Amino acid sequence: MNILVDMSGIEKHFPGVHALKSVQFELREGEVHALMGENGAGKSTLMKILSGVYTRDGGSVQVMGQDVDFAGPREAQDAGVGIIHQELSLMNDLTVAQNIFIGREPRNFLGILDEVLLNKNAKDIFEKMNVGMDVGAEVGTMTIAKQQMVEIAKALSYNSKILIMDEPTAALNDTEIQELFRIIDQLKADGVGIVYISHKMDEIKQISDRVTVMRDGEFVGVRDSKDTSIEDIISMMVGRDLELETEQKPDTSDNMTALEVKNLNRGKFVKNVSFSLKKGEILGFAGLMGAGRTEVARVIFGADRLESGEIFIDGEQKFIDTPSKAVEAGIGYLSEDRKHFGLVLGMDVRTNISLASIARFGSSLGILNEAKISKTATDFISKLDIRTPSEKQEVKLLSGGNQQKVVIAKWLLRDCDILIFDEPTRGVDVGAKSEIYKILRDLAASGKAIIVISSELPEILRLSHRIAVMCEGNLTGFLPANSSQEEIMRLATATMQSSNNKNNQISEMSS
Amino acid sequence: MNDTTINSSQLGANSLVERAKRNQHRFWAFSGLIFLVIGFSLASPNFFQTSNIISILQATSVNGVLAIAATLVIITAGIDLSVGTLMTFCAVVAGVLLTNLGLPMYIGIPGALLSGFLAGALSGFFVAKLNIPPFIATLGMMLVYKGLSLAICGGRPIYFNDTEGFVDISTGSIIGHIIPAFPIPNGVLILFLVAIFASFILTRTILGRFIFALGSNEEALRLSGVNTDRWKIVVYSLAGGICAIAGILLASRINSAQPAIGQGYELDAIAAVVIGGTSLSGGKGTMLGTIIGALIISVVANGLRILSVPQEWQIVVTGSIIILAVYADQLRRGKT
Ligand SMILES: Nc1ncnc2c1ncn2[C@@H]1O[C@H](COP(=O)(O)OP(=O)(O)OP(=O)(O)O)[C@@H](O)[C@H]1O
Ligand SMILES: [Mg+2]
Numbered sequence: 014m015n016i017l018v019d020m021s022g023i024e025k026h027f028p029g030v031h032a033l034k035s036v037q038f039e040l041r042e043g044e045v046h047a048l049m050g051e052n053g054a055g056k057s058t059l060m061k062i063l064s065g066v067y068t069r070d071g072g073s074v075q076v077m078g079q080d081v082d083f084a085g086p087r088e089a090q091d092a093g094v095g096i097i098h099q100e101l102s103l104m105n106d107l108t109v110a111q112n113i114f115i116g117r118e119p120r121n122f123l124g125i126l127d128e129v130l131l132n133k134n135a136k137d138i139f140e141k142m143n144v145g146m147d148v149g150a151e152v153g154t155m156t157i158a159k160q161q162m163v164e165i166a167k168a169l170s171y172n173s174k175i176l177i178m179d180e181p182t183a184a185l186n187d188t189e190i191q192e193l194f195r196i197i198d199q200l201k202a203d204g205v206g207i208v209y210i211s212h213k214m215d216e217i218k219q220i221s222d223r224v225t226v227m228r229d230g231e232f233v234g235v236r237d238s239k240d241t242s243i244e245d246i247i248s249m250m251v252g253r254d255l256e257l258e259t260e261q262k263p264d265t266s267d268n269m270t271a272l273e274v275k276n277l278n279r280g281k282f283v284k285n286v287s288f289s290l291k292k293g294e295i296l297g298f299a300g301l302m303g304a305g306r307t308e309v310a311r312v313i314f315g316a317d318r319l320e321s322g323e324i325f326i327d328g329e330q331k332f333i334d335t336p337s338k339a340v341e342a343g344i345g346y347l348s349e350d351r352k353h354f355g356l357v358l359g360m361d362v363r364t365n366i367s368l369a370s371i372a373r374f375g376s377s378l379g380i381l382n383e384a385k386i387s388k389t390a391t392d393f394i395s396k397l398d399i400r401t402p403s404e405k406q407e408v409k410l411l412s413g414g415n416q417q418k419v420v421i422a423k424w425l426l427r428d429c430d431i432l433i434f435d436e437p438t439r440g441v442d443v444g445a446k447s448e449i450y451k452i453l454r455d456l457a458a459s460g461k462a463i464i465v466i467s468s469e470l471p472e473i474l475r476l477s478h479r480i481a482v483m484c485e486g487n488l489t490g491f492l493p494a495n496s497s498q499e500e501i502m503r504l505a506t507a508t509m510q511s512s513n514n515k516n517n518q519i520s521e522m523s524s
Numbered sequence: 525m526n527d528t529t530i531n532s533s534q535l536g537a538n539s540l541v542e543r544a545k546r547n548q549h550r551f552w553a554f555s556g557l558i559f560l561v562i563g564f565s566l567a568s569p570n571f572f573q574t575s576n577i578i579s580i581l582q583a584t585s586v587n588g589v590l591a592i593a594a595t596l597v598i599i600t601a602g603i604d605l606s607v608g609t610l611m612t613f614c615a616v617v618a619g620v621l622l623t624n625l626g627l628p629m630y631i632g633i634p635g636a637l638l639s640g641f642l643a644g645a646l647s648g649f650f651v652a653k654l655n656i657p658p659f660i661a662t663l664g665m666m667l668v669y670k671g672l673s674l675a676i677c678g679g680r681p682i683y684f685n686d687t688e689g690f691v692d693i694s695t696g697s698i699i700g701h702i703i704p705a706f707p708i709p710n711g712v713l714i715l716f717l718v719a720i721f722a723s724f725i726l727t728r729t730i731l732g733r734f735i736f737a738l739g740s741n742e743e744a745l746r747l748s749g750v751n752t753d754r755w756k757i758v759v760y761s762l763a764g765g766i767c768a769i770a771g772i773l774l775a776s777r778i779n780s781a782q783p784a785i786g787q788g789y790e791l792d793a794i795a796a797v798v799i800g801g802t803s804l805s806g807g808k809g810t811m812l813g814t815i816i817g818a819l820i821i822s823v824v825a826n827g828l829r830i831l832s833v834p835q836e837w838q839i840v841v842t843g844s845i846i847i848l849a850v851y852a853d854q855l856r857r858g859k860t
Contacts, residue, residue: 316747340749348747357741359807364733369748371730379730423748 015042017077017175017206018063018094024071025058027410029402032058035072036232038225040175040206045197047217047238048210050227050250051442052414053400056210057099059227060177063208064096065089076175095173097164099180099210099413099440100352105153110135112152113167138166142196144189157184157350158302158468165193176200177208180413182216183440184349186302186468194220212414212442213469214243226250251444262478262494263458265294270328271462272344272431274313277322282308284486286322290431290462295453297477298466299501304483306466307349310433314346315339326431340369345429347420349436349466355420358409362401363390365408365419369427393422397452398445413440421449425456432456433464438472450476470498484508552852553800553816560820564827571830578709580819580826585694585711586611586774588818590789591796592722593766595814598797599726600738600759601806602658606647607767608789609669612782614640614771616673619682619781622690629687637768643669644764648757666790673783681780694776711773715815718769723811725762735759739806795842796821799849820845 018040025033032055040046048056061067063074065083074081076092083089086096103112110132111118119130135148144162152160161184168176182190197207197220209221217224217238224241226233226249233249273289282305290296298306311317313324315333324331326342333339339346348354356365367374367386374386390404397418401411408419417440424432434453438446453476457463467473473480480492482504489507492500565572590607597604618636621627627635643665650661684690693710700707726732734755737745746752775781800817802809821842828838 314747335751335753336747336749337751345749346747353741354744354747357737357744359740360737364737368733368737368745368750371733371750375730380728381730381733383728427749 019075022072034230043204044222045207047221047224053412054227055230093174095168095171096177097168103152110148179210265291268292273325275323278320282486286488295463295478297473297480299473300483305486343430345424346433361405363404366390366422431462435466581712584822585715588715589770590793591814591818593763594793599809605662606665609786610767611771612786613669613673614768615775615781622687640768641765645761648760652753652756677783681782683780694773
């Protein structure tokens with residue numbers, strides 16, 4: 014078998030961070046090679062070096078037997094290295110097709126952009142991927158999952174011999190993930206070597222041939238996937254064994270109602286949604302992409318305006334048309350899209366953590382107590398184990414999972430009574446995931462009412478005390494915590510199977 | 525724990541390097557200023573004279589104060605094109621209150637400041653609540669204030685001859701009174717006080733934090749539960765109030781409110797902001813940079829005048845400096 018990539022002794026320093034310490038990595042033809050490690054272990058950095066985004070401080074890189082020293086992503090692409098970055102990097106105002114072929118647009122004989130051919134080429138790629146997509150739609154109007162599909166299509170369009178996928182499935186649900194795996198199998202058969210980064214452990218067993226594990230910027234080891242258990246990989250990642258907690262779910266049915274919503278409506282994603290949430294309860298929201306879960310959260314939080322419907326908090330009706338009113342009323346919402354809606358990337362960790370609670374750090378004249386902000390931020394940094402050289406580091410320089418922890422810290426600090434977490438563990442490593450689950454449980458135990466939206470069914474099942482399922486904007490039913498994945502999937506596709514009895518289903522299945 | 529990745533001594537050294545890097549633009553702008561001063565001093569013996577330096581500072585005071593107002597708005601990723609004519613409008617208001625109505629200064633001056641503040645709030649309202657892009661909203665208001673000023677005065681200047689002490693606001697020298705060797709005019713003193721005040725707002729207060737956040741990611745700020753509309757109105761109001769200060773400084777210096785001037789000042793102000801390293805796309809900027817930028821513009825104008833370069837060419841040079849300054853900044857960014 015040919016060796017496509019051979020990296021050895023790779024070194025990389027950032028201000029205050031020794032990100033890679035003599036790391037090695039090898040990729041063979043036709044293999045899927047999983048790259049594993051905790052948040053901030055250096056996975057993305059290593060792959061950015063391979064794809065020409067960063068230059069290395071030391072070590073050597075061979076691509077298909079040639080020593081290479083890429084000056085930029087363009088050179089890497091020409092050498093056959095393609096990458097799907099962890100952070101989506103599409104241009105919001107351009108269409109899907111324009112994004113995919115940016116910088117290599119087809120031109121007609123007059124040298125003028127050939128928009129028709131452009132769209133056709135894009136359509137071909139999605140057809141090959143077996144994914145439905147409106148290639149003329151503006152990317153900015155699409156959900157994260159769709160945008161992720163566009164990134165994947167863009168990477169495929171280069172026909173690279175080496176394809177790096179940095180957490181491609183963080184925003185995808187099971188069906189979409191299976192589609193992606195089918196694409197990966199096809200690529201493998203064509204001899205493409207794939208580097209696969211993910212924090213979803215079950216995927217690793219399913220898709221990868223070999224696993225390389227990193228920890229704190231160091232190479233820990235490489236194994237054949239079929240001879241290695243998930244537990245082994247985890248203990249290589251975190252350097253110790255991680256016990257899976259089993260937790261009794263409390264009965265919250267007699268608790269006071271914290272939030273009740275009636276007949277919420279907005280466009281085609283929120284149709285007559287009604288539910289109530291008890292103090293101390295964790296209500297999971299399951300559903301397929303485009304089911305309207307995020308949209309429901311956004312209207313409750315006042316981020317989008319309601320067309321009709323009523324919201325009651327502690328039994329009192331509230332009119333919430335802006336997020337500031339929602340927060341005043343005690344509702345917090347952690348967005349699924351941390352880059353655009355969760356973080357001010359150019360500002361530092363401490364500012365981001367304090368952003369929703371800044372009044373607490375100001376005097377009556379609005380003068381800030383910087384020492385107190387730093388102290389609070391440092392507390393959260395150690396509590397959530399956020400890997401950053403200091404609380405004054407710009408958030409955009411943190412690894413993806415650590416950025417996610419910063420957003421969580423922001424809402425923990427704000428201390429709302431009702432918390433809506435939209436994909437709270439996106440991009441977060443296994444260990445930190447358990448930490449976050451524990452935090453959510455503790456919050457619930459202390460009487461907070463919590464909604465968790467997640468595209469990962471195991472996460473929903475593990476966390477929720479009760480599960481609400483949505484399909485095409487309708488709330489199709491509630492399930493108890495011990496339901497099976499099949500029962501959830503049935504409700505998640507309920508209105509698709511029987512589109513004519515849509516409306517009577519919604520109202521009465523609510524408990 | 526994060527034991528291996530962080531090394532404290534390395535961190536200390538790095539944060540120094542970081543800080544130097546962050547301030548690099550201001551460093552270059554400041555070096556540019558020094559370079560210009562030295563160059564002009566060598567070219568003409570008349571340049572580095574106390575009286576000339578003071579006249580440069582005096583000339584900077586009005587544009588400097590306007591540039592401070594513009595900086596606040598620009599960091600929020602907005603723009604205020606109305607600063608020049610609003611300044612004039614506020615001067616005219618002062619004229620009406622003090623000369624036409626014969627009110628005392630302790631009513632006339634706060635009245636003029638209030639008019640600037642309210643005018644700014646109006647622009648802020650258009651931008652935040654009616655979602656009119658700042659460029660358009662303030663372009664419209666620029667013309668509105670120009671027309672209003674002319675209409676109120678009937679096209680003629682209002683003089684402040686009857687208001688005792690009015691000219692001293694800008695040209696008197698409290699410092700010179702105390703230390704006769706430093707006859708720094710009050711206008712310059714006021715410029716520096718306003719700069720210190722604005723800098724304090726930017727770096728030490730909730731408002732300042734929000735000004736930067738508005739310019740970096742307004743939506744993330746809104747979704748953090750912050751009433752972004754209200755804070756935007758606050759920023760434009762504050763900028764309007766600072767324009768009024770510039771209006772009073774200008775009126776006091778020329779002892780009159782001239783309704784026809786004002787337009788064009790916004791470009792000098794924005795030029796100073798940009799030369800000082802504030803990004804027009806928002807989220808970045810400092811008051812010190814803006815003051816340096818304003819000084820560079822005045823030094824160039826003054827130096828070229830002393831060297832008898834015709835006015836037309838002075839304008840050409842100023843334009844070129846703007847482009848050079850921003851290009852230098854881009855070069856620096858490209859390298860890192
Ligand atoms: N441009 C940068 N400047 C400074 N530090 C950086 C930069 N990029 C990454 N780092 C730091 O390098 C370390 C490794 O980051 P990297 O993004 O490679 O982690 P990762 O393994 O991909 O983590 P995750 O699973 O969270 O995505 C982190 O501590 C991160 O904060
Ligand atoms: Mg990463």
